[in-house]
Amino acid sequence: MTEPMIEVEDLRVRFGTSEVVKGVSFAVPRGASFGMVGESGSGKSTILRALAGLNPNWSGRLRLAGMALGPRRDRAFFRRCQMVFQDPYGSLHPRQTIDRQLSEPLLIHGIDGIDARILRALAEVGLPDVVRFRYPHQLSGGQRQRVAIARALIAGPEVLLLDEPTSALDVSVQAEVLNLLADLQQSRGLTYVMVTHNLAVVSHLCETVGVMQGGEMVERLSAADLRAGRTRHPHTAELRALSTELEEAPA
Amino acid sequence: MSARVEMRGLRVSFPSPRGPVEVVRGVSLDLGAEKLGIVGESGSGKSLTARAILKLLPAAAHIRAERLRFDDIDVLTAGERQMRAIRGRRAGLILQDPKYALNPVMTAGAQIAEAWRAHHRGRRRQAMEAAVELLAQVRIRDPARVAGLYPHELSGGMGQRVMIAMMLAPDPELLIADEPTSALDATVQAEILRLIDDLVSRRGMGLILISHDLPLVSHFCDRVMVMYAGRVVEELRAADLAAARHPYTRGLLDCMPSLLHPKPRLPVLARDAAWNE
Ligand SMILES: Nc1ncnc2c1ncn2[C@@H]1O[C@H](COP(=O)(O)OP(=O)(O)O)[C@@H](O)[C@H]1O
Ligand SMILES: Nc1ncnc2c1ncn2[C@@H]1O[C@H](COP(=O)(O)OP(=O)(O)O)[C@@H](O)[C@H]1O
Ligand SMILES: [Mg+2]
Ligand SMILES: [Mg+2]
Numbered sequence: 138m139t140e141p142m143i144e145v146e147d148l149r150v151r152f153g154t155s156e157v158v159k160g161v162s163f164a165v166p167r168g169a170s171f172g173m174v175g176e177s178g179s180g181k182s183t184i185l186r187a188l189a190g191l192n193p194n195w196s197g198r199l200r201l202a203g204m205a206l207g208p209r210r211d212r213a214f215f216r217r218c219q220m221v222f223q224d225p226y227g228s229l230h231p232r233q234t235i236d237r238q239l240s241e242p243l244l245i246h247g248i249d250g251i252d253a254r255i256l257r258a259l260a261e262v263g264l265p266d267v268v269r270f271r272y273p274h275q276l277s278g279g280q281r282q283r284v285a286i287a288r289a290l291i292a293g294p295e296v297l298l299l300d301e302p303t304s305a306l307d308v309s310v311q312a313e314v315l316n317l318l319a320d321l322q323q324s325r326g327l328t329y330v331m332v333t334h335n336l337a338v339v340s341h342l343c344e345t346v347g348v349m350q351g352g353e354m355v356e357r358l359s360a361a362d363l364r365a366g367r368t369r370h371p372h373t374a375e376l377r378a379l380s381t382e383l384e385e386a387p388a
Numbered sequence: 389m390s391a392r393v394e395m396r397g398l399r400v401s402f403p404s405p406r407g408p409v410e411v412v413r414g415v416s417l418d419l420g421a422e423k424l425g426i427v428g429e430s431g432s433g434k435s436l437t438a439r440a441i442l443k444l445l446p447a448a449a450h451i452r453a454e455r456l457r458f459d460d461i462d463v464l465t466a467g468e469r470q471m472r473a474i475r476g477r478r479a480g481l482i483l484q485d486p487k488y489a490l491n492p493v494m495t496a497g498a499q500i501a502e503a504w505r506a507h508h509r510g511r512r513r514q515a516m517e518a519a520v521e522l523l524a525q526v527r528i529r530d531p532a533r534v535a536g537l538y539p540h541e542l543s544g545g546m547g548q549r550v551m552i553a554m555m556l557a558p559d560p561e562l563l564i565a566d567e568p569t570s571a572l573d574a575t576v577q578a579e580i581l582r583l584i585d586d587l588v589s590r591r592g593m594g595l596i597l598i599s600h601d602l603p604l605v606s607h608f609c610d611r612v613m614v615m616y617a618g619r620v621v622e623e624l625r626a627a628d629l630a631a632a633r634h635p636y637t638r639g640l641l642d643c644m645p646s647l648l649h650p651k652p653r654l655p656v657l658a659r660d661a662a663w664n665e
Contacts, residue, residue, distance in 0.1 A: 176575050177544070278430070307429040307600050312643035312654035319653070334574050341645035341654070364647055379578050380647050383603050 140203040142167040142296060142328040143188070148197035150183050158183050159352040160197070165345075167202075167295075170322065170329040172339035172360075174376060175349030181332040184349075185298045188330065189220040201296070216246050219289035221282075223301035228285055229273040235259075235284050236269045242292045258287040262317060279310035283317070290321065299331040303338060315342060336380040340364055348373045391459035391478060391561040393419040393441055393594065398453045400436045400445065400618075408450065412436050413618040419562070423588060423595040425605035425626065427640070428615035434598045437615070438564045441596075442479055443471045459561070477507050479562040480555030482584075484570050486547035489554075490539040496523070496550045497535025500557050507558030522553040526583060545576040549583070556587060562594040570599070581608050602629070602640050614640070617664050636663050 141164040150158040158180045165171040173181045187195040190210035199206040201218060222228045230238055239255045248254070259268060262283040273281055282302065289297055302318070303311040319342065321327060333339050339346050340360035348356045348370060356370040368374045400412035412433040417424065426434045439445055440456065443463055456463045458474055475481070483489050491499055500519035501512070508518070516535070523531035526549040534546065542550060548568065555563060565584055569577035581597075585608050588595045599605045606612055606626040614622045614637045622634035632638055639657040 177572070308602075308640060308644050309429055309657040312645075312656050315645065316654055316656065335645075336574075337645040337647040340647055340650070364650060376574065377647070379574050382578075383607050384646055384648055 144200040146198040150195045157352050161354045163347050168326045170343040172343030172346045173332045174339050179349040180352040181349050182300050185300050185332055189298050216292050217294050218296040219294045220298040221285050221289050221302050223304050234270050239288055239291055246292045258291045262287045296328045301333055394457045396455035401450045402448055411618050415620055419594050421592050423609040425609035425612040426598045427602045427605050432615040433618040435566055438596050442475050477558045478560055480560040482555055482565040482568045484567040486551040489551050492539050495536050500554045503554045503557035526553045544572055548580055564596045566598045
């Protein structure tokens, strides 16, 4: 058996005196997608940020492809693991062209063939070449999220950590971005960890789902079990009921 | 009690270097004591349409209509003073982010009390009591304590409840909720919408609920207007959503992932130039 791409064991994160992630464990096989759902404040983003190396104040064990991760990460880590945020406006530099923002990871990692790589990255996320010399405010929300994905992918990572990547988008654009993420996973064999509060979105993209409540992962279940209502924890059942109530509403 | 809103052929345009650009292009609606949903993608003109009723448009906006009335008031010719008598009194506007609607240096209770006094005669003390009662109505657990909190001390869901309480304080006849829960997560979102639904039904008010989430809107409204590029492309009874006919409406429904009915790949919206006509 090959080892999991991502392993999280007894992860704990505290801010000041309050523990907001209280001993969370899960593993994600290479090429698989793991989703985390739960109310806001339940600790989803905090887990993702600890994995991404954006917050060094955690305890427990984190491993990437079998290698233990420390609180601080080196360049090699960011080459393998990248994060995409909910608000592409916030994560892109407002006064830099898309070209500059896509070049940066390549320069950091000393990767050459920049021109060709930028054009390929834009094509891969379905953006026309002309976008290259635009600024973020000259793009639509969906285009900006595509740029953020292109930038995360440009240095060829194996893992994408996605924090509510479609929550700020129209449903029509959400569909395009979700299809794009599915295609990229197919073609590149990427491993995803995705945070969302939308159960339909998570079960669309992820085979396995972890349900967070108050800093604990109260249940892990397959998307199929979530769809079918084979839940064990009451909070999972509650979240599922809210979601199905809306889907069944007008029928 | 509810006021009739009558809108015929609303047009809103903005100046641009290449001449005026029309972003709302002939929208008509009628509303009484009922719940109307407006859905459509961002930029389709939902907010401008609803805000035109209150004449709360950006300064550069140019507005025209064959008819635009709020009850007995002709909104098109009404002056600022007349409009102020509608806004925040006879009609309330709930926005996505309470940050912009609440005064950061006033406690929640004081703001609600002030809104209450806009319509009721009463002393400061009485207004404060009414504010606490309103906070209880929007189901804030410890209303007397929350009345003393400042906006930055409120969570997203609580801030939204405070804003709703403030909008309800003057007993308005119409409530416009513009993406009131888009910033909140599913559990809080459902609670807030149920709360709005309940209050509106109980008070016999009119409601305009704006969102880009079609199933959500249908769940809470009697009627749904679907907007595309500044026009209404379809209007249906919420109960008939599944029978929507316009390809845009169908497209919006189809492209959503579903928990109960998995789709191997999401259909994307193929836009048709004819929808603009
Ligand atoms: N930088 C921070 N400082 C203090 N508290 C924080 C910080 N980031 C998050 N928290 C707290 O940690 C908890 C979990 O937050 P988060 O992981 O963002 O939740 P989620 O992503 O599930 O909405 C919340 O109570 C939040 O207020
Ligand atoms: N102040 C403004 N100046 C120029 N265009 C504007 C302004 N406000 C809104 N618009 C344009 O009007 C259109 C409709 O806006 P809006 O009603 O806010 O859309 P929605 O609420 O459906 O997202 C958008 O395309 C937007 O770009
Ligand atoms: Mg989060
Ligand atoms: Mg709007």
